[in-house]
Amino acid sequence: MAGPLGAGRLGLPIGDMPEPFVDADDVAAVAAVVLTDDGHAGRTYELSGPRALTFAEVTGIIARAAGRPIRYEELTPQAYRAELLAEGWAEADADALGAMFALHRAGHSAEVTDGVRQVLGREAADLEPWARRIAATGVWA
Numbered sequence: 001m002a003g004p005l006g007a008g009r010l011g012l013p014i015g016d017m018p019e020p021f022v023d024a025d026d027v028a029a030v031a032a033v034v035l036t037d038d039g040h041a042g043r044t045y046e047l048s049g050p051r052a053l054t055f056a057e058v059t060g061i062i063a064r065a066a067g068r069p070i071r072y073e074e075l076t077p078q079a080y081r082a083e084l085l086a087e088g089w090a091e092a093d094a095d096a097l098g099a100m101f102a103l104h105r106a107g108h109s110a111e112v113t114d115g116v117r118q119v120l121g122r123e124a125a126d127l128e129p130w131a132r133r134i135a136a137t138g139v140w141a
Helices: 002-004 024-036 055-066 077-086 091-105 114-119 127-136
Strands: 010-012 073-075
Touching: 002 010, 002 055, 010 055, 010 077, 024 091, 024 114, 055 073, 077 091
Parallel strands: 010 073
Antiparallel strands: none
């Protein structure tokens, strides 16, 4: 997302279905514990962030962290596919992304879970501190 966000626009066919964005550092910490501590064999942990946010809300959080305007634009699946193809994406890749976003719009990834807390004994990291950390690197400048 750094490219589109850096350009000031994020256009996706997401709808208003929220997503509980999970911090990659939380995923890594959970993996380290699960792979090195006893008691996790055969268990499945669903990981998420602490709250579900729409992509419009996330774009707003990132814009505030970056200190500049970044807008979210809802695209139809067809318009999104056309943009990807115009950027040189392979049709199979554009179709795969379209299928992933269709699952999102259907709500398959909208639930907040407690997997991070189960494994690490603490709440999952929130998106806002992550956005401030990334913005400090200048990636969205």
